[in-house]
Amino acid sequence: MADRVLVIGADAAGMSAASQALRTAKAAGRDLDVIAVDRGHWTSYSACGIPYWIGGDVASPGALVARTPEEHRANGIDVRLLTEAVAIDTEAGWVEVVDHAAGRRERFGYDQLVVATGAAPARPDVPGADAAGVYGVQTLDDGGAVIAHLGGEVRCAVVVGAGYIGLEMAEALVRRGLSVTVVDRGPEPMNTLDPDLGTQVHAAMERMGIDVVTSAAVTAFETAPGGGVAAVVTDVGTFPADIVVLGTGVRPATDLARAAGLPLGPSGGLRTDDTQRVADGVWAAGDCVETWDRVRRDWVHVPLGTHANKQGRVLGTNLGGGAARFPGVVGTALTKVCDLELARTGLTEGDAVEAGLDHVAVTIESTTRSGYLPGAEPITVKMVAERPTGRLLGAQIVGRDDSAKRIDVCAMALWTELTVGELAMTDLAYAPPFSSVWDPVQIAARKAADRL
Template identity: 40%
Template sequence: MPEPFVVIGGDAAGLSAASKCKRESPDRDVIVFEKGQWVSYAHCGEPYFVKGEVDKLENLLSLTPADIEERDIDLRRGHEVVAVDPDAGTVTVEGPNGKFEQPYGDLLVATGARAVTGPIEGHELDGAFPLHGLDDAAAIRAFLLDPSEDALADVGGEDFVDRERVERFGAMTAPETAAIVGGGYVGVEMAEALSAHSLDVHVFQRSGHLLSPFGEAVGEAVAEELREQGVTLHLGEEVERLAGDGRVERLECEGGTALDIDLAVVGVGVVPNTDLLDGTEVELGADGAVAVDEYGETSVDGIYAAGDCAKDDHTVTGESAWVPLGLTANRAGRAVGTTVASDPTPVGSVAGTAVVKAFEQECGRVGLLEDGAREAGFDPVSETITTRSRSGYYPGAAETTVTLVADRASERLLGGTIVGTDRAAVRIDTVATALEADMTVDELERADLAYAPPFSPVWDPILVAAKVLNGKLKD
C-alpha cells in the first residue's frame, strides 16, 4: 500500500484533487492539511456577502467538513504545513497538539495566494482590511452594522468564523466614509458592495484607469459607471499611508492628496503562498509561483502544485504564466487527483478568461491585449467596436463594446475584451473558445453564432468586432 496522498490546502485545488483521487482510488489514504477553519469556499462571492446579496457565510461553502468526511478524506483543519522534505518524503506539520512529521507518497501543494497590503503604511490599523478570506468578509460586514445589532447572527458561519474578530468590529461605530485602495477586481466589486450600505465611497488607483488587465475601453466604461453611481475616483493617485490612533482615520497619497476616512479596503493584488518550499529543489518562477509540467508536477518527482500558488501554460503564448483564477484551480486540482490515482491527465492551459461586474456594467477579458501581445513577440493589431446586444427593435437592447486583438502576420486571434449592461460578460466565452481552437480572425468571423431578437442581433457583437478587425488586417 503506498504512502498517503497528502494535500496542503483545503480549498478549490486541494479538495478537487483529494476528492478525485479518492473517487478513482478509494483504497488510497488521502490527507488534507488546512491551516485555517474554512474549507472549500467561494472567494469570488465575498464582495456579494459584504453587500448583503449573499445572506450567510455558510452559503459560500461548496463542501462542509462533514461532506468531506463522507468522502472518506482525512481533513485536518487548524494544521499548518511549515516545511517539506522531499528526500525523506515528509512534511512538517504544526497542529493543535504540537509539531509532527507526516510521510507522503505523493504531495500536492495547493496553498493558494495571500493578499498584498504593503508597502502601504498603516494597513494593520483597525478598520483597514484586505479581502482575501471569509474571516475578512465577516469582519467587514460586522463593521458595517449598527452596534446594537447581533453581528454573529448576521454573518453566520458560527462553527468556523473568527468570533472574537466579528464581535469586536460589530461593537464599533459603523463607518461613513470608505477608501478602496486599488481599482482591480476587488476594488470595483467592493465599491458596489459598500455603496449598497450608503457609505461615501472613494477608489484610489495608482494607474490612470480602472481594471488595467481589461484594457482602456473597459476601464473607461467602468469609471463612468462608478461615477454615475456616486463613487468618487482618484485615478493616478498612489496611496502612501493610512493613519490613525489605533483605528484608521485618514488616508494620505504621495502627491499630497489626503482624505478623512473610517474604513479602508486594501486590494492591490496577491502573491503565491510558497514560503514552505524554501530550501527545497522545487523550482519557482520570478513571481514566486511554482513551475509545473503539463500534469501539474513540479521539478521534484512526486510533488505537484495547483491553484493560485502554481503556474500554467498560457493558451496563446505557450509559455508558463501565473494567472490565479477559480476555474483554473478547480480544473488543475481535479487533473492532479486523477494523475495521482494512476491515470495521467493534463491540467490544461489558461487563457486568463475573467469577468467582473461593476454595478450594471458587465466586463470580460481573455488572452492578450496589445501591450501583452507585443511583449510576447507578436505584432498586434486591434479594433474596438460598439454595437447593440439585441436586435434594435427588441426591448432591452444595450450598447456593447468589444475589443479584439490579432497578430498581423498570422492573423491569429490573440485576445479580447467586452463591456456592456446586457449579458455582455458571458459573450467573452466565445472569444475564449476561439483562442483554445487557435482560430484566425477570419475563422471567428465565419462562426455560426445563434440569432434571435431577444438574444442577439443577426451579427453578434463578437462577429461584428471580428468582421471589422478582419477588414483592418486585409488593408
C-alpha cells in the first residue's frame, strides 16, 4: 500500500518537495500517494517577480508560474487549491482542511506531513493596519489585488518599509505614474546594507522622484469615511495615500504548526535538522523554517526562493527514500532600484558589531570595467573581515550595470571560509571590457588584508 504524503503549501518549497519525493520513490521502486493543499489559486510561482508584474515588465501572472496545477497533476500530485489547512494532529496523523470552493470541511490522514506554509507580511501593530487599501505583497493573489486597486482613482501611494520588497514596489508604482512616498524607521533605506551604502540608495530613489522619509515610525493609518486607507501617520508627519504597500518584512507563517506543538525557533520559524525533518513523520521547508547560517553559526530566518527550492529538493529526496542534506546559507541577496544594483552576503559591519566580533571594515570605490573604456560605471565594495584570523565575514556592493553579481564571488569565499588575503589572490578572470586588472572585489579584499 502506498504511503500518503500530505503537503501544506503548493509553492516553491512544497511542490519541489512533492515532485522530488515522487521521483526518488519511483527510482527506488516505492509508491507514494501525494496530496498538496493550498488556500490560493496558484502553484509553483515566482513571488519575487510580483513587483515586476505590477510595474509592467511582466505581462501576466501566468508568466510567473513555473508549473501549473494541471502539470503537477499530470506528474502524479493531487493538487487541491482554495483548500486551507486549519488544524494538525500529529499524534493521530491527520490535517483538517476547509475546501472554500465547495464550502466543506474534511480531514486528510497522512503517513508523512510536509509543512511549507511560507511567510506572511508583517503588519504594523497600529490602528488602521487592516484597512482596505493596505496591502502586503507575498502571493500572486496579493499582486492581483494591488493591480485591481490601481485600476481605480489612485494618484498617491505610500510604501512602508524600504527593504527589498519596499524598494521594488516603490519603483513599480512610480513606473505606473503614481506619486510615491517611502517611509522607513531606519536612518537610510535598505537596512540590510550599512547606512554609509544606504545613502547611495537614498539618492537613487530621489532621482526617480520618490519621496524618501527615514527615521520615521508609523503610528496609525487614517481611513476615509468609506473605510479605505487615506493616509499614513508617522511620528514625523502624515502622508496622504490612496494605496499603501507594506514592505516591512515577513514573519514565518507557523500559527498552524505552533498550535500543533511543533518546535519553533526564536524567529517563530520551524526548527528542522539538516534533512528538513521536524519530528517523526513531519518535515518542513521554505519561508516557514529557520535556517543554519554558516557565517553567524546560528539559526536565522531568511525567506528566499533560492533556499525554498533547495530545501524542498533535500526534503523530497529524504522523504522519497534517498539521502540529502541542506548545508545552510551565508545570507546572499541582491536587488536593484532604477539603475542602481545592490547586493550583500554574510555580515554587515553593523552585524559584526552586534555580534561582538573583533573585525575590520573597508570600503573601496572602483569601476565595473577598466576606467579608460567607454561604459565604465562606478562600483562601491564594502568588506568586513575578522580580526586576527582574516576570515571574510561579509561584503556589500552598490553600483551600476554589472556590479551586483560580483557578490557571488564573495559568497563562495564565505562558503569556503577564505581569508581576505586568500580572496585577494584568487584567479579571477580579467579583460578590460569586464573588469580592471584587479577586480573591485579583490581590491577590497586586498585593502582589508592590509588593514589587518
